Amino acid sequence: MRNTELIKKAYKIAKDQYADLGVDTDAAMAKMKDVVISLHCWQTDDVGGFETPDAELSGGGIQATGNYPGKATTIDQVRTDLEQVLSLLPGAQRLNLHAIYGDFQGEKVDRDQIEVRHFQSWIDWCKEQGIGMDFNASCFSHRRAADGYTLSSKNEENRKFWVEHLKRCRAISAEIGKQLGSPCVHNTWIPDGSKDIPVDRNGYRTQLKKSLDEATAFKYPKEYMKDAVESKLFGIGLESMTVGSHDFYLGYAIKNNLLICLDSGHFHPTEQVGDKISSCLQFVDEMLLHVTRPVRWDSDHVVTLNDDVQLIASEVMRNNFLSRVNLGLDFFDASINRIGAYVTGTRATQKAFLFAALEPTKKLIELEENEKYFERLALLEELKTMPYSAVWDYYCLQEAVPVGVDYIEEIGKYESEVLARRSHNLSKHV
Ligand code: RNT
Ligand code: ZN
Numbered sequence: 001m002r003n004t005e006l007i008k009k010a011y012k013i014a015k016d017q018y019a020d021l022g023v024d025t026d027a028a029m030a031k032m033k034d035v036v037i038s039l040h041c042w043q044t045d046d047v048g049g050f051e052t053p054d055a056e057l058s059g060g061g062i063q064a065t066g067n068y069p070g071k072a073t074t075i076d077q078v079r080t081d082l083e084q085v086l087s088l089l090p091g092a093q094r095l096n097l098h099a100i101y102g103d104f105q106g107e108k109v110d111r112d113q114i115e116v117r118h119f120q121s122w123i124d125w126c127k128e129q130g131i132g133m134d135f136n137a138s139c140f141s142h143r144r145a146a147d148g149y150t151l152s153s154k155n156e157e158n159r160k161f162w163v164e165h166l167k168r169c170r171a172i173s174a175e176i177g178k179q180l181g182s183p184c185v186h187n188t189w190i191p192d193g194s195k196d197i198p199v200d201r202n203g204y205r206t207q208l209k210k211s212l213d214e215a216t217a218f219k220y221p222k223e224y225m226k227d228a229v230e231s232k233l234f235g236i237g238l239e240s241m242t243v244g245s246h247d248f249y250l251g252y253a254i255k256n257n258l259l260i261c262l263d264s265g266h267f268h269p270t271e272q273v274g275d276k277i278s279s280c281l282q283f284v285d286e287m288l289l290h291v292t293r294p295v296r297w298d299s300d301h302v303v304t305l306n307d308d309v310q311l312i313a314s315e316v317m318r319n320n321f322l323s324r325v326n327l328g329l330d331f332f333d334a335s336i337n338r339i340g341a342y343v344t345g346t347r348a349t350q351k352a353f354l355f356a357a358l359e360p361t362k363k364l365i366e367l368e369e370n371e372k373y374f375e376r377l378a379l380l381e382e383l384k385t386m387p388y389s390a391v392w393d394y395y396c397l398q399e400a401v402p403v404g405v406d407y408i409e410e411i412g413k414y415e416s417e418v419l420a421r422r423s424h425n426l427s428k429h430v
Helices: 004-020 025-034 075-087 116-129 156-180 201-215 246-256 273-280 307-318 338-357 361-369 373-383 388-398 406-417
Strands: 037-040 093-098 132-136 184-188 225-230 259-263 287-291 293-295 297-301 325-329
Touching (some): 004 388, 025 338, 025 388, 037 075, 075 338, 093 116, 116 132, 116 156, 132 156, 201 246, 225 246, 225 287, 246 259, 259 273, 273 287, 273 307, 287 307, 307 338, 325 338, 361 373
Parallel strands (some): 093 132, 184 225, 225 259, 259 287, 287 325
Antiparallel strands (some): 293 297
């Protein structure tokens, strides 16, 4: 374990150095209490869920690659994993649950049959943990999604089925928010689209609009639940058209005062989600982010501290948007220790926010407004090598979580004591 005195000493020096730039490090750390990250349950089991004993992810543009041992296969295992993750993170978190993770108790419950009772044990778990909870309709990995269309389907039976699923998910979300005393963000993402050049783009989009109108007709109080819709550029097998494109959902969100959800992997690689925040928030009250790391495509790699994530965090912090931007994660890597991946990706996101909180924004804007562009560039560059890590380490120390590399060892222990003992680990790691 680290030498606490050394961490404190390094922090003191860093505090003085930042003060020279007019930055208050204590105030920056205090801001972190509002950086609440919603933990996507699906990093624990590669988006499997618990509908059937051996639920496997199939199609729909979602693909977790890898077969690292230790995947959670029961609700208890997911909870144990999440508790481990929570114990290694500074700051506050929420749980982000997909509908396929219901506590079905071995009962076969189709998506148009789910009720609050199937999620009560999750609500209770969140209450025990003292955290809020978000929710997602699961419009994939299902026979009624096999033809590539759900809410935008031209098959009326299928379309109605997914509308019913979404209605129920929204009702469950409202009850979650009510019971936990914190609004539940419900996100809708659908895999609908076409591999090859479609002709009736308009027809599918008209169907999607109709389905969303039907499913969201009942309005719940904002203190209970908020609706978000997630756009996407393309997916594997849906290269030629995604029905729920960015234009579609941004328009829908603005018109109906919903949250727009931006996933960092759902745009052209040269577009940056960080640049979109100040545009969207001119027209919608709130938004939801799915922070992830696309590598060449929407690959959902573990988040690392890179320029894209930094721009997102900086834009949120510079503009005091924390009360309008809901923070979620959306990566799923099955090729490395899943719990280690979870903690690394979440901590990287938190690091970006702390770095952003340490920016002398006023000074930078002043330089910008005076056309001092060299000075702006130089200051932005110098900030990158300020003793940022001393502040991060001290923040972790204060939050009573492992400092720096120390969490790697904790993950190692968890792997040998818990993950490695899971029965299905007998299968070979490929
Ligand atoms: C898929 C979307 C969506 C899912 C989760 C599981 O491309 O990003 O958010 O990853 O809902
Ligand atoms: Zn997403």
